[in-house]
Amino acid sequence: xxxxxxxAYLIASVLFILGIKxxxxxxxxxxxxxxxxxxxxxAILATVIQVEAITLIDIFICxxxxxxxxxxxxxxxxxxxxxxxxxxFNGFGGLASLAVALSDFWLNTQEYQREVxxxxxxxxxxxxxxxxxxxxxxxxxxxxxxxxxxxxxITFTGxxxxxxxxxxxxxxxxxxxxxxxxxxMYILILSAIALLLGVLTVIPIGxxxxxxxxxLLNSYSGMAACATGFVLNNNVLIVSGALVGAxxxxxxxxxxxxxxxxxxxxxxxxxxxxxxSISADGTEVTVKEVGVEEAAQIFDSVSSLIVVPGYGMAxxxxxxxxxxxxxxxxxxxxEVRFAIHPVAGRMPGHMNVLLAEANISYDKxxxxxEINDDFGNTDLVxxxxxxxVVNPAARTNPNSPIFGMPVLNVDKARTVIVSKRSMGKGYAxxxxxxxxxxxxxxxxxxxxxxxxxxxxxxKEL
Amino acid sequence: MxxxxxxxxxxxxxxxxxxxxxxIAKVPPTLHTPLMSGSNAIxxxxxVGAILACNALGYSGVSKWLGMFALIxxxxxxxxxxxxxxxxxxxxxxx
Numbered sequence: 001x002x003x004x005x006x007x008a009y010l011i012a013s014v015l016f017i018l019g020i021k022x023x024x025x026x027x028x029x030x031x032x033x034x035x036x037x038x039x040x041x042x043a044i045l046a047t048v049i050q051v052e053a054i055t056l057i058d059i060f061i062c063x064x065x066x067x068x069x070x071x072x073x074x075x076x077x078x079x080x081x082x083x084x085x086x087x088x089f090n091g092f093g094g095l096a097s098l099a100v101a102l103s104d105f106w107l108n109t110q111e112y113q114r115e116v117x118x119x120x121x122x123x124x125x126x127x128x129x130x131x132x133x134x135x136x137x138x139x140x141x142x143x144x145x146x147x148x149x150x151x152x153x154i155t156f157t158g159x160x161x162x163x164x165x166x167x168x169x170x171x172x173x174x175x176x177x178x179x180x181x182x183x184x185m186y187i188l189i190l191s192a193i194a195l196l197l198g199v200l201t202v203i204p205i206g207x208x209x210x211x212x213x214x215x216l217l218n219s220y221s222g223m224a225a226c227a228t229g230f231v232l233n234n235n236v237l238i239v240s241g242a243l244v245g246a247x248x249x250x251x252x253x254x255x256x257x258x259x260x261x262x263x264x265x266x267x268x269x270x271x272x273x274x275x276x277s278i279s280a281d282g283t284e285v286t287v288k289e290v291g292v293e294e295a296a297q298i299f300d301s302v303s304s305l306i307v308v309p310g311y312g313m314a315x316x317x318x319x320x321x322x323x324x325x326x327x328x329x330x331x332x333x334x335e336v337r338f339a340i341h342p343v344a345g346r347m348p349g350h351m352n353v354l355l356a357e358a359n360i361s362y363d364k365x366x367x368x369x370e371i372n373d374d375f376g377n378t379d380l381v382x383x384x385x386x387x388x389v390v391n392p393a394a395r396t397n398p399n400s401p402i403f404g405m406p407v408l409n410v411d412k413a414r415t416v417i418v419s420k421r422s423m424g425k426g427y428a429x430x431x432x433x434x435x436x437x438x439x440x441x442x443x444x445x446x447x448x449x450x451x452x453x454x455x456x457x458x459k460e461l
Numbered sequence: 462m463x464x465x466x467x468x469x470x471x472x473x474x475x476x477x478x479x480x481x482x483x484x485i486a487k488v489p490p491t492l493h494t495p496l497m498s499g500s501n502a503i504x505x506x507x508x509v510g511a512i513l514a515c516n517a518l519g520y521s522g523v524s525k526w527l528g529m530f531a532l533i534x535x536x537x538x539x540x541x542x543x544x545x546x547x548x549x550x551x552x553x554x555x556x
Contacts, residue, residue, distance in 0.1 A: 013477075016503055017480060017484065019499070019503075020481075020484050020485065020488075020496075020499075020500070020503075021484050023488050023492055023495065023496050023499065024484070024487045024488050024489065024492075025489075026489070026491060026492060026553050026555075029492055029495060029550050029553070030547065030550040030551060030553075032499075033495070033499050033543060033546045033547055033550055034547070036499060036502070036503060036543070037502070037543040040502070040503070040505070040506065040508075040539055040543070043506065043508075043509055044508060044509065044512070047508075047509045047512045047513060048512060050513070050516075051512060051513070051515070051516040052516055052518060054518065055515055055516050055517075055518065058515050058525075058529060059512055059515050059532065062511075062515065062529050062532035062533045062536065063532065063536050065533050065536070066532065066533040066534070066535070066536020066537045066539075066540060067536055067537075067540040069533075069537045069541070070536060070537040070538070070539070070540035070541030070542075070544065071540060071541065071544055073537070073541045073545070074540070074541045074542075074544035074545040074548060075544065075548065077545060079549075082494060082498070082545070082549070085498075085541075085545065086494075086497055086498050086501055089498070089501050089502075089537070089538050089541060089542055090501055090504070092505075092534045092535070092537050092538040093501065093504040093505055093507065093535070093538045095531075095534050096505070096507040096508070096511060096531045096532075096534040096535035096538060097507045097510075097531075099511070099514075099527045099528070099530050099531035099534070100507055100510035100511050100514055100527075100528070100531045102527055103514040103523075103524040103525075103527035103528045103531065104510070104514060104524070106522075106523050106524045106527065107514070107517060107522065107524035110523065110524075111517075111522050111523075111524055117462055119462045119464070119467050120462050214497070215497070218497055218500065218501060218504075221501065221504040222500070222503075222504045224504075224507070225504050225505075225506050225507045226474060228507050228510050229470070229510075230462075230467075230470055231510070232509075232510050232513065233462060233466060233470070234509065234510070235470065235473050236506060236509060237506050237507065237509060237510060238470055238473045238474050238477065239473055239474075239477040240477075240503045240504070240506040241504065241506065242473075242474050242477035242478040242481055243477055243478075243480070243481040243484075243485075243500065243503060244481075244500045244501070244503050244504040245478060245481070246477075246478050246479075246480075246481025246482045246485055247481060247485045247496065247497070247500040248497075248500070249482075250482060250485045250486055251485075251493060251496075251497060254490075254493075340490070340491075342490060345494075347493075347494055347497065348490070348493035348494060348496075348497060349490055349491060349492060349493030349494035349495070349496070349497075350494050352490070352491045352492070352493075352494065352553075353494045353495070353549050353552070356549075356552040356553045356554070357552050359552075359554070361554065361555050361556040362491060362553050362554065362555055363555050365491055367489075367490045367491070
């Protein structure tokens with residue numbers, strides 16, 4: 001391979017690294033993304049000049065189709081749907097890696113009748129396996145997130161045993177594919193097992209755990225690209241695949257920590273199924289209801305406010321109403337901040353994107369660890385569509401299934417108002433002790449409507 | 462592939478992973494969603510492999526068709542991933 005191409009790949013790798021580095025500050029993040037895209041452009045250009053002129057037209061057509069679909073997705077998607085879109089794109093990355101690895105193997109063994117050495121062959125098998133699991137796993141995550149299939153865990157007896165047997169079968173057929181490369185059957189069986197295993201490993205995982213699953217699949221898509229890099233003997237694939245793999249693993253760890261669950265516990269699935277028995281023996285909580293007018297008077301009397309948004313806020317499309325409320329409060333010299341729990345949305349950092357879309361300044365969005373000590377000297381906390389992440393039982397009740405999970409200490413504030421549609425339970429399916437506390441008032445109703453009314457009331461005061 | 466080349470590629474893998482861990486640990490939680498969709502776009506680097514796989518002449522081979530399929534899918538991943546990340550980051554404003 002010529003030196004110019006190698007240098008171009010090196011430059012592309014450096015640009016990816018720089019791009020990610022620039023993502024560590026909100027100010028430089030957008031430029032960082034462009035730097036990374038420039039790296040991709042250079043890598044593509046350096047590859048295109050290697051191909052036969054006559055195949056350029058095929059490549060051009062594919063790129064046009066792919067770009068059209070990609071742009072359509074990117075500009076049509078609603079911000080609430082970002083998690084499902086990222087899940088789907090992860091899947092595409094995995095499927096592309098599977099196809100490239102399979103294509104290379106097919107070209108060598110079937111079309112050229114060449115021998116394939118063990119290192120390349122193993123990389124092909126890994127690329128196909130990881131790529132396949134990533135693809136169907138992501139499609140299931142996508143379907144669970146957009147509600148096309150039930151978000152609940154789907155389990156059956158012998159599930160884990162079946163997965164284990166399939167994994168062993170995958171290793172066995174890979175070995176056969178390496179020993180008898182001329183027979184394409186083995187590599188095709190491997191692809192089928194990988195695709196099946198992707199489905200089976202994600203269906204037992206409940207909708208609430210999807211942030212972990214998307215992060216992990218993100219990591220897998222990077223690893224699949226890495227394996228393809230070993231197949232093609234190409235450094236830029238390995239470096240960028242490794243960056244993505246690392247990124248996914250870190251985000252997976254952060255999500256698991258925020259839910260106080262081990263990765264194994266998430267992956268084995270079935271969480272939330274025990275909820276019925278837990279709520280049955282729990283004591284009934286008696287709540288105090290508050291009307292919009294009374295709530296407006298409370299808002300009028302405070303000098304500090306922390307808003308705690310949860311995914312319920314996004315479901316009710318109440319972001320813009322909340323922005324209005326916070327602006328109104330600021331005009332009245334009330335200090336307004338937003339406390340963001342790491343699992344507040346449906347993927348890491350999702351809530352920040354939703355609030356940014358509603359035009360809320362990002363310096364007001366404070367992460368849990370930074371704001372948690374401030375609740376004690378805050379007059380009013382307004383919880384909108386969040387439940388489990390503000391449940392004090394996580395600190396106080398060792399019998400609670402969420403005991404030990406880091407939560408926002410909203411109960412320490414002088415007054416807490418909870419905007420909630422009804423007394424329904426959170427994702428974990430457990431009672432929230434907070435709602436029965438003396439300093440907690442419930443503001444029932446659709447979040448968007450209630451907050452809009454609250455704003456109107458507050459304007460008149 | 463020779464063992465020497467394999468070891469060199471392994472070096473790249475290990476060092477890039479380490480660098481990745483260091484860099485990504487510094488990204489603030491506020492930006493985790495754009496980070497994920499942006500790194501998702503980077504994983505579309507398989508596009509390079511897909512272009513090479515398309516390079517076979519004639520339309521009779523399975524490998525060529527697999528390559529063209531991979532190229533379409535990888536392009537969706539790359540172009541869509543960068544575009545949606547840009548769309549998100551554009552919204553982050555400080556007043």
